[in-house]
Amino acid sequence: MSSLHLEFDVAGNNFVSAGSASNEVKLTLKKLGVEPAIIRKVAVAMYEGEINMVIHAGGGKAIVDIFGDKIDIELKDSGPGIADISLAMKEGYSTATDTIREQGFGAGMGLPNMKRYTDEFEIESTVGVGTTVRLAVYF
Amino acid sequence: MKITELIKILDAKVISMPQQDIEISGGYCGDLLSFVMGRAPEKCAWFTIMNNANVAAVAALADIGVVVLCENVQPDGHLLKAVKNKEIALIVTALPIFEAARKI
Ligand SMILES: Nc1ncnc2c1ncn2[C@@H]1O[C@H](COP(=O)(O)OP(=O)(O)OP(=O)(O)O)[C@@H](O)[C@H]1O
Ligand SMILES: [Mg+2]
Numbered sequence: 238m239s240s241l242h243l244e245f246d247v248a249g250n251n252f253v254s255a256g257s258a259s260n261e262v263k264l265t266l267k268k269l270g271v272e273p274a275i276i277r278k279v280a281v282a283m284y285e286g287e288i289n290m291v292i293h294a295g296g297g298k299a300i301v302d303i304f305g306d307k308i309d310i311e312l313k314d315s316g317p318g319i320a321d322i323s324l325a326m327k328e329g330y331s332t333a334t335d336t337i338r339e340q341g342f343g344a345g346m347g348l349p350n351m352k353r354y355t356d357e358f359e360i361e362s363t364v365g366v367g368t369t370v371r372l373a374v375y376f
Numbered sequence: 377m378k379i380t381e382l383i384k385i386l387d388a389k390v391i392s393m394p395q396q397d398i399e400i401s402g403g404y405c406g407d408l409l410s411f412v413m414g415r416a417p418e419k420c421a422w423f424t425i426m427n428n429a430n431v432a433a434v435a436a437l438a439d440i441g442v443v444v445l446c447e448n449v450q451p452d453g454h455l456l457k458a459v460k461n462k463e464i465a466l467i468v469t470a471l472p473i474f475e476a477a478r479k480i
Contacts, residue, residue, distance in 0.1 A: 252428065252429055252430055253454050255429075255430065255433060256430070256434075256436075256437065259433075259437055260433070260436060260437065260462075273439070274418075277418060277438065277439050280437040280438070281413045281437055284413070284433065284434075284437045285410065288430075340428060340430055341407060341409040341428065341431070342409055342410065343408070344408040344410040344411050345410075346411055346414050347410045349414070350410055350413055350414045353414070
């Protein structure tokens with residue numbers, strides 16, 4: 238089965254372009270005829286990761302591979318990293334500033350949503366180096 | 377309930393309406409975007425007072441049926457552009473969120 242490889246640069250601190258990578262992936266999956274309920278899970282999970290790079294990491298890269306039976310998404314940034322991943326994964330935990338909260342973010346629900354909406358979820362982070370999140374959803 | 381019926385009940389102003397008048401399946405109230413993405417059912421009416429471009433991104437990605445801006449909150453320029461681009465239904469009502477939602 239041939240696969241489709243997509244790469245996106247995600248700009249930091251830009252709320253107007255934020256979500257465009259996830260939107261493009263959503264449109265691609267729609268064209269490929271993937272079930273709408275699955276597309277929705279992929280779109281939300283990827284957007285949460287994309288917006289985390291926008292807000293918390295000054296931007297990053299999204300690398301997407303679509304196969305016949307699944308999609309792999311890697312979200313990679315060179316931001317400040319996360320010191321305590323299990324704390325960051327808790328519902329309600331957020332370090333978002335007031336400015337970010339005014340944008341509608343900072344509920345501390347992004348990482349938990351990503352885990353819930355995907356079949357595979359992996360997060361790796363080193364303080365001062367960056368964060369990589371890997372997601373997979375089976376069709 | 378169809379979007380057009382909701383517009384009537386809420387005495388709402390239509391900002392953006394895609395061609396299809398879809399059937400709305402329930403509603404969700406909230407302004408924190410990750411709660412909306414985690415909890416709002418697809419094709420629902422989303423009642424909010426959040427009016428920036430992120431609302432369009434969330435509505436598109438989470439398959440929201442119609443965004444209902446309450447308390448006469450007007451969409452900012454970026455949101456206005458984004459809902460037209462992405463063909464997202466967006467309406468504005470003078471009602472507070474609670475009053476608007478209970479009419480569904
Ligand atoms: N890519 C990242 N780089 C650095 N820190 C991150 C990154 N992603 C998440 N974090 C940290 O983990 C915390 C929790 O992330 P999560 O996405 O769950 O919530 P949030 O982004 O703060 O709010 P929400 O996603 O609900 O809008 C963040 O507040 C931040 O401290
Ligand atoms: Mg987040």
